[in-house]
Amino acid sequence: MKRFIAFLLSLTLVYSAVSCSGNSSSTLKNISGTAVTDEVPAKIKLENHMTEKERSRVSSGELTVFDHMQDSQKKSSVPDDGVYLELWSEDDWIADIKEYFKDHPEELEGTTIEEFIEKNRSGFNEIHDIFINGRCFEGYRFEPFLGYDGGELRLREPSPYFCCSDGNGGYYYVDEDNNRFSEEEIQEKYDSFYAEERYLTFADFEEFKPYLKKQIERVVRIFASDMDEETIRERIEYEYNDNIAVWEAVIAGNYKTLPVGTAEKFYEEIESSSAATWEIDRRKVEEIAPYVKEYNIYDEQLDTNFVVHVTLPPDFDPQKTYPAYVLTDGVWRFNNSADLRKAMEEGKASEVIIVSIGYDYSIDGTNDEYRIKYFCDRCEDFLTFITDDLMPYLGEKYSIDYGSSTLFGHSLGGTFAHYAVFNSDKYENQPFRNYIIGSPAFWSPGFLPYTKGDEFRHEYGYFDRNDSLDKNLFICGGADEDPVYQEYYGENDSTLEGIQHLMDRLKEYGVTTAESKIYPNSEHYQFIPEMLVEVLEMYYPPQ
Incomplete structure (x- = not known):
């Protein structure tokens, strides 16, 4: 028009609405009455399964997102x-x-x-x-x-x-x-x-x-x-x-x-x-640009090149070991790296390495066609890429404490984070101890065809294969988000109903390491920046 x-x-x-934050001041709300575990496992090592072709196509350098947008x-x-x-x-x-x-x-x-x-x-x-x-x-x-x-x-x-x-x-x-x-x-x-x-x-x-x-x-x-x-x-x-x-x-x-x-x-x-779709706060990102390294990492199974931004903490020491705070939907979430790093600078959280996973600049990462492909239709291959290729490769470049690292996903990415934790037992590599499941869109027309019935409502059979869960979960959403997508729910749970029912199931499974918070005065995405900083401070308190 x-x-x-x-x-x-x-x-x-x-x-147009995109993905971002809210300003809630409420305290953590633990629906199930469970607690996050502080038990620290033995140091975890990962085996890199990248093929020779994949290794040969890795490239890295300074941040180029502004160059693409200017072009x-x-x-x-x-x-x-x-x-x-x-x-x-x-x-x-x-x-x-x-x-x-x-x-x-x-x-x-x-x-x-x-x-x-x-x-x-x-x-x-x-x-x-x-x-x-x-x-x-x-x-x-x-x-x-x-x-x-x-x-x-x-x-x-x-x-x-x-x-x-x-x-x-x-x-x-x-x-x-x-x-x-x-x-x-x-x-x-x-x-x-x-x-x-x-x-x-x-x-x-x-x-x-x-x-x-x-x-x-x-x-x-x-x-x-x-x-x-x-x-x-x-x-x-x-x-x-x-x-x-x-x-x-x-x-x-x-x-x-x-x-x-x-x-x-x-x-x-x-x-x-596609570059213009990256949500970039130029002032904030320019401030952290000297501490960001941009990796282009190709995955042969998905035939896709991923753009991965690694933001180093304020007092980074290559001789020290750091947890990784990994964010999917890098097209939006890389923008949050500045606030997360600022929390570390101000001493509100211990230092971590921030990793955001985006797609090649030729791919519009905001388009649900691609998000459905990687988070739903090809979720197994995407999880394999993260678990067996990306995280081991980054571990070769930086000393990463996999035993306390975190993976975050929101909306369709939230359904992927749910899939990732409850299929993690299928992998020898264990790169994450913590998972943030944000506003999981279990009702999404892009997610439901993939699920093959009620698989996701049974956590993909995880508790048929295992007696307990040794991961920390933070499950969250916005208090005002349900009306926005009401026309899509049909007989399925809304977002908030899906969160509550997931917490109920976890309680029945005997999970004691799952925590939930619903952020007031927020729709589907506004709470994210506040939440990411809050969870950073919770999982990685200052020492």
């Missing part, structure tokens, strides 16, 4: 040295509308293209798209227009409601107090708000600035529940400075122009670039 048409039809912003933006030919505008004539605008409705006639809803154009002609802005320093500009529903000289400013009042993607093709809406509404519930509110045209008037640009900053803060706080307060404030200031720079460039006329079609090409290339 073209950007302008989408605005006219929805009159709102659409923000994906350079392809659009948008320069990175100031403010650039793609300007449209009214004829360009009309041609774009006609092209759009030619493919989507059903969205005219009983009117003609000519009537639609005439009704919305007043909304035409010569500035079709804006870029600042090579980045797509986010105007927070207030974008400048040509001819504005910094004097009196009259703008249409923005809607108080925001449209958010649930990450599964559906949408929900929130107001400024973060109250949530369905598409049906919001329609009446929209009809009421837009029953009359509302405008805001400012004496000049200086008077507009405080209002703009307030709106930016409002939007950032609604959609940045995954950030701590310091990061939120930095994000607000960053976005505000971008907005002021763009407005001032238009007022002064010191912007540069781009050919018609540049923005569309930019968005297509960004969308097709």
Whole structure:
């Protein structure tokens, strides 16, 4: 959907949800009344099962994730040295509308293209798209227009409601107090708000600035529940400075122009670039970059190249032995390495080696097609790669204490972490003592076909093969996440029901090393950064 048409039809912003954190202050909640074991086993050694081909294709070096992301933006030919505008004539605008409705006639809803154009002609802005320093500009529903000289400013009042993607093709809406509404519930509110045209008037640009900053803060706080307060404030200031720079460039006329079609090409290339999907907080990651080594490790069974980031602790000594804190879904979770390392710097936790497992930059690790492949359909091969190839190989490079190392997975990765612990007995190599099972999506359409009935509800027969479990489990979720994916549950457990039933089964099995926490004020992913630091401090307290 073209950007302008989408605005006219929805009159709102659409923000996509990805994976991140919350700010709960609750204490650990142990549903089963069990306790984490502090028994330390004998030093564990692993045998490396990598093939000759796999060893020959291993490469390592400095962090390159920024290079890949920059490459994906350079392809659009948008320069990175100031403010650039793609300007449209009214004829360009009309041609774009006609092209759009030619493919989507059903969205005219009983009117003609000519009537639609005439009704919305007043909304035409010569500035079709804006870029600042090579980045797509986010105007927070207030974008400048040509001819504005910094004097009196009259703008249409923005809607108080925001449209958010649930990450599964559906949408929900929130107001400024973060109250949530369905598409049906919001329609009446929209009809009421837009029953009359509302405008805001400012004496000049200086008077507009405080209002703009307030709106930016409002939007950032609604959609940045995954950030701590310091990061939120930095994000607000960053976005505000971008907005002021763009407005001032238009007022002064010191912007540069781009050919018609540049923005569309930019968005297509960004969308097709897997590197741009990596969730990176540039400031945080740049701070730890000197302590990160990037490995490219090929697995022959999966015919896949994995990008693995190893973040060393603050006072790393190659002569010492460290546990590994291993995070799947590296496309998101590598971003958490900075906070984990900071906890060590501040003395809140003992030192560990942080390992995040991602896929080659040519693979979109956020796409569930790939996550289903590795976490579900090929979970046995993926577990074999981690157990018999990756962890032994890293043990050759660093002295790793496998007897107290941890593996984490979330959502589909949570179903994999569950699979990993209850199939660990099938391997001679034992690289992990602790497992974090985050929001396991046992109900997922991508997971259920793989499970072959009720295998996962019987922990894959682990307790038929073993009398006890010698692993520590931390099983967690967000208190508000169940409604988000309700349409997928059917007769299956929701996420929180699945967690509770798993804890019930473990109690029946006599497991005394499983602990559970449900994080308040969090949906499916917001709690993750807080939880990862909390568990780091729990499993590896300062010495």
